[in-house]
Amino acid sequence: MTEARDKGLRATTVQASPTEPQGLSRRRFLKGVGVAGVGAIALENPLAKAAENVPAAAAGDQKVVSGTLEILLDVNGQTHKVTVEPRTTLLNALRNQLEPAVTGPKLVCDMGTCGACTVMLDGRPVYGCLTLAVDAVGRKITTTEGLGTPDKMNAVQAAFCEKDAMMCGFCTPGFVTSVSALLTRNANPTVDEVKEACKGNFCRCGTYPHIFEAALAAAKASK
16 A cells, blocks of 8 residues: 555656646646545555456457447346446446446445445445446446335444434445445454445545444444
């Protein structure tokens, strides 16, 4: 990680052109910050990294596809046939192509930074806005709707209600999905492990203490 950070910092150093004054110009500074910022997102965000690791075709098998194509998506245990463009994101397909629509994952930043669009692919949390729908074919997609219902909530959803771990609610489905994924692989997490699992999700209302408390309560209730 230290080596990767050093590479990111070195990326901010831009050689001055012969016609440009020596020293740090505003343009070179902003350019360097942009490069380093993108690198920091990729290094620090586990959900962004997971989305990048979605299996893709081998380089020799790739071909240009245009127009639309029909694909089958396994969403919350049900198979859906949808027509998408190759560039359609999984989030777009879930919210706009499925019938009925799956609206738990939210479109907020659309840049892979906030976590409101978090879904699970084969049990792993990923950003729906960074994952192509075509790359989810043949994989099990789980959204917050597939974790429980208002009448039969899973342990995480129930704990979020009990601990009042929500305010505006836009980030809540993403947090619930990330915490649920954590508990499937670690039934007894520490608070630091909960924070690590949730560091790809942002809450603008600042309910983090309640969210972490709800995660630990859900772990205890699941035993």
